[in-house]
Amino acid sequence: MTDLAPIASAERHEVLDALRGFALFGIFLANIRFFSGWEFLGADQRSALAGNAYELIDFLHLAVIDGKFYTLFSFLFGLGFALQLQRLEGRGAAASQIYLRRTSILLGFGLIHLFVFWVGDILTPYALLGFMLLAVRHWSDRILLIIAGLALLVPIVGYALFWAFDVDPSLGLYNLAYAMMPPGAQHPMVDLRLSDWSERLQSSFALGVLRFGYLFDTWRWPKLFAIMLLGLWAGRRLVRGELLGNTRLLVGVLVIGGLSGVIAGPILAALDGIGFDRPHSLNGLYAVIAYTFAVIPLGLAYAAGFVLLWGHASGGLRFLTAPGRMALTNYLGQTLIGLTVFYGIGLNQAGQWSVQALIAFACAVYLVQAVLSNFWLQTFQYGPMEWLWRTLTYGTAPKLRRAVAS
Numbered sequence: 001m002t003d004l005a006p007i008a009s010a011e012r013h014e015v016l017d018a019l020r021g022f023a024l025f026g027i028f029l030a031n032i033r034f035f036s037g038w039e040f041l042g043a044d045q046r047s048a049l050a051g052n053a054y055e056l057i058d059f060l061h062l063a064v065i066d067g068k069f070y071t072l073f074s075f076l077f078g079l080g081f082a083l084q085l086q087r088l089e090g091r092g093a094a095a096s097q098i099y100l101r102r103t104s105i106l107l108g109f110g111l112i113h114l115f116v117f118w119v120g121d122i123l124t125p126y127a128l129l130g131f132m133l134l135a136v137r138h139w140s141d142r143i144l145l146i147i148a149g150l151a152l153l154v155p156i157v158g159y160a161l162f163w164a165f166d167v168d169p170s171l172g173l174y175n176l177a178y179a180m181m182p183p184g185a186q187h188p189m190v191d192l193r194l195s196d197w198s199e200r201l202q203s204s205f206a207l208g209v210l211r212f213g214y215l216f217d218t219w220r221w222p223k224l225f226a227i228m229l230l231g232l233w234a235g236r237r238l239v240r241g242e243l244l245g246n247t248r249l250l251v252g253v254l255v256i257g258g259l260s261g262v263i264a265g266p267i268l269a270a271l272d273g274i275g276f277d278r279p280h281s282l283n284g285l286y287a288v289i290a291y292t293f294a295v296i297p298l299g300l301a302y303a304a305g306f307v308l309l310w311g312h313a314s315g316g317l318r319f320l321t322a323p324g325r326m327a328l329t330n331y332l333g334q335t336l337i338g339l340t341v342f343y344g345i346g347l348n349q350a351g352q353w354s355v356q357a358l359i360a361f362a363c364a365v366y367l368v369q370a371v372l373s374n375f376w377l378q379t380f381q382y383g384p385m386e387w388l389w390r391t392l393t394y395g396t397a398p399k400l401r402r403a404v405a406s
Contacts, residue, residue, distance in 0.1 A: 013083075015244065015310045018317050020076050021324030022306060025366045026069030028334050031120055032362040033061070035338030037350035040188040050354035057355050062269035064298075067291070068261075070122060071299025074224050077126050078231020079238065081133050086239045096134060102393045103130040109328070109389070115208035116201065118335045123328075125215060129225055133232060144233045151226035152292055155219030159288045163280035173213030174277055180206035189351055193344040200345050218274050219288070227296060244307060253304035261298025268294045322373035323366070326383030330369045337365055378402075 033039045038046070046054045081099075088095035110123030139147070162169055178186050182199040185191045191207070194200050215221055237243040268274075268290035271283055278284055310317055323330050340346040341361075353361070376383065380400050382390065391397045 013238070013244070014318065014321050015307055015314070016076065016079070017322075017324035018310065018314075018320040019072070019303060019306050019324065020327050021320030021322070021370070022302075022317075023069045023072040023076065024323055024327050024330055025320075026065060027073065027122075027331070028366055029359065029362050030061075030065055030067075030069060031334065032338065032358050033355070034120055035118075035350075036342045036353055036358050037189050037192050038353075038355055038358060040192075041351060045351070046355070049352075050356060054355050057359075059266075059269045062273050063261075063265035063294070066273060067295035068299040068302060070224075071227055071296050072303055073122065074126070074227040075231040075234070075300065075303060077130070078133065078228035078233075079235035080231075081130065081137075081228070082232050082235025082239060085137060086235075098393065099134060100131075102389070103127050103134075105389060105392045106130070109332075109385075111208075113332065113335065114211060115205050117204065117339065119204070119207035119211050121208075121211065123331075124211075125220065125224055129221070129228055132225065133228055136229070137232075141233055141236060144229050148226040148229040148233070151222040151229070152296065154222035155288050156285075156292060158219055158222075159280070159285055163285065166280075169217040169280070170213030170277070171216050173209055173216065177206045177210035177213060180209060192342065192350040193348060195344040195348070197345060200343075214276060217277065223296065227299075230300070247308070250304040250308050254301050254308065257297035257299075257301030257304065260293050261295075261301060264290045264292075264294035265298060319370060319374065322377045323370045325377060326373045326386060328389065329383035329385040330373065332385060333369065334365065 041049070046058075050057070084099060084102075085095050088098055104127075106123055107127035110121055110125075110127050114121035114124050136144070136147075159169075161167075168174075180202070181191070182194065182202050185194060185199065185203050191203050194203055234243055237246070243249070268287060271287040271290060274287045274291050275284070306317070342348075342350045344350075373383070379402060380387075381402055382398070382400060387398065387400050
């Protein structure tokens with residue numbers, strides 16, 4: 001059973017933990033707009049709360065933040081998969097069995113998070129695609145890159161075909177979800193303000209169904225899979241020592257991805273993003289194309305830029321390592337904070353804050369999480385949810401408290 005023990009902290013790559021911490025911050029900046037109901041307000045309501053500045057802020061959000069950090073998180077998921085297999089197989093463990101158990105437990109966490117707490121869950125799609133990574137783990141590097149490139153083009157071709165044949169982009173899941181919601185709660189702001197717990201749970205389950213419809217509607221599945229394949233490819237290079245020190249590769253990704261994002265990002269923002277439950281249109285097709293060349297390349301450029309900066313400013317960026325090591329705990333904690341502050345079952349603040357206040361709130365919450373994570377890991381080896389995840393995976397509880405030197 002010693003071969004099946006969790007990975008020792010000494011085997012970790014600090015820059016990857018810090019990069020995960022950075023991604024966690026960006027994800028909360030994006031999610032706070034949904035927790036607070038800002039995304040569901042009309043132009044007049046936004047102007048009344050935030051003045052004319054909201055237009056520039058929303059534009060920059062679409063161009064710089066939206067989608068880029070789930071790209072980063074997905075990339076790290078694929079990269080982490082390569083590291084997990086290499087470490088487990090190198091220690092003679094039943095790598096596939098342990099990975100399947102670990103991913104199944106993550107799926108369980110995700111389904112609870114999705115159907116009980118919050119519609120924006122990312123754990124469920126990550127876990128489901130994680131099973132696919134196991135199936136393709138023996139593909140060559142060349143095949144990984146080819147399939148990833150083709151997967152990135154699937155949303156464009158798929159959108160055009162669905163439009164041509166008048167196929168419901170959500171595959172009927174939107175209508176099913178609306179039918180399952182409490183009476184009158186189909187409008188997002190009404191749903192956020194539900195104060196009855198039974199109605200909240202009924203709505204949360206319906207929104208879980210809606211989430212799957214959204215993943216089809218926005219062609220998120222092939223995008224996530226493509227990014228994870230790129231992460232798997234990068235993880236192999238990391239194992240071979242050909243990634244973090246490869247300045248030429250990192251600079252190339254930074255320049256090409258940055259230029260692609262800078263050019264296509266404003267176009268995507270001008271088209272108001274890819275949206276939700278929108279009928280097929282020419283502008284919609286243009287938005288899908290712009291999204292492909294704006295979001296994913298820029299997200300990868302963020303990763304490359306971060307690693308390059310790490311070599312010169314790791315002292316300051318190291319502060320992000322602790323929240324990155326406790327990413328699951330902090331991610332779920334952000335959900336609880338969002339529900340408590342903005343939902344009707346909490347303080348019912350949805351639709352009451354300006355976007356400027358929301359950005360400040362997200363920064364403050366993350367700063368507190370980062371400080372607490374650093375303090376926590378001075379005493380403990382794992383975050384609470386990370387410890388639970390390892391305990392369920394390996395069937396034995398790893399020691400939580402750090403050993404104190406005599």
